Amino acid sequence: MLMRIRLLSLEGLLGVILLQSAVVWCRGDGAETAGAEKARAAVGRFSGFSSPAPSKGCILMQDDRFRQAHQVNVDIRDLKPDGMPFYEAALHINRLYAQRHGYTFLSQEPKPGPDFDRNVVWLKLKFLREMLECCCSWALFMDSDSFFVMHRHSLSIEAWLTQQEMPGLSTLLGNMHHNIGAALRQGVGPVALVSRNFPASSSIQYFCAGNLLFTRTRLSLEILDFWYDTARLDPSSRHTFPMEQGTLNTYVMPKYSKALWVASFEDFNSKDGNIIRHLWTPYGDAYRTKHAVKHLKSIISHFIEPGVLRSNAAHVQL
Secondary structure, X not given: OEEEEEEEEEEEEOOEEEEEEEEEEEEOOOOOOHHHHHHHHHHHHHHOOOOOOOEOOEEEEEOHHHHHOOOXXXXXXXXXXXXXXXXXXXXXXXXXXXXXXXXXXXXXXXXXXXXXXXXXXHHXXXXXXHHHHHOEOEEEEEOOOEEEOHHHOOOOHHHHHHHOOOHHHHHHHHHHHHOOOOOOEOOOOOOEEEEEOOOXXXXXXXXXXXXXXXEOEHHHHHHHHHHHHHHHHOHHXXXXXXXXXXXXXXXXXXXXHHHEEEEOHHHHOOOOOOOEEEOOHHHOHHHHHHHHHHHHHHHHHHHHOOOOOOOEEEEOOO
């Protein structure tokens, strides 16, 4: 099963942040193709490392509606937010955040094959796994209705983790970048991050599968493989909500709780999130579009027009 992946990778040149993009092909079932080799080489070239070294870090998004987005490769200065659906506005907000901090941004349009036995949402686990194995020293997957908050735009993911008293995970992210090699690291202690699905005031212990941060360790891949296979333990989860989020809570968290940091609902998963805003489906498309587009306009006026973020440097197609 082949999937089209749009790879947007970033590098700094003489203090000016430049954006480069490429289109590659990878298999959605976790098996590598020649496209994975191209992705590896592209990330290595853009980030200044020789292939097959993974990128500093990646931000991933996946949605089959991305094929309807008309401005994905438009020059930043020419973006026209009015009329954008929320998922396209969120894509640009997260792309610009990645650009500012030197992360690689990858968006994917999932295309399940005829034998695929579950809802397409499960493919994000395969996407995460393959990009960690081939291209990223760590990866943050974000739902297409999630985006970084403008007033915290200058705060890197590593700095946020340190502020949240998660220095172990922050250090691990840094070590992943500075000690990059072809082999995966063996995870020691927490290797990934999920978020609470309810405010701190609630006693309900339930976790969200919308925004996920995993480091490039063998333990991370083991967790993602186990998580994907939980659909066999609970066949109803293949198509019935809460699907993969349900098995995260039923199977993954009990088995791997010591390997997973938990971010607060207020920082990572709320419509008013301090770091990431998550505009859940129940809020409706009109509400999500209004707020995502408003946020993108603010970022354009605050960061692009003054020159903090610059025009696209090049589009490279593999």
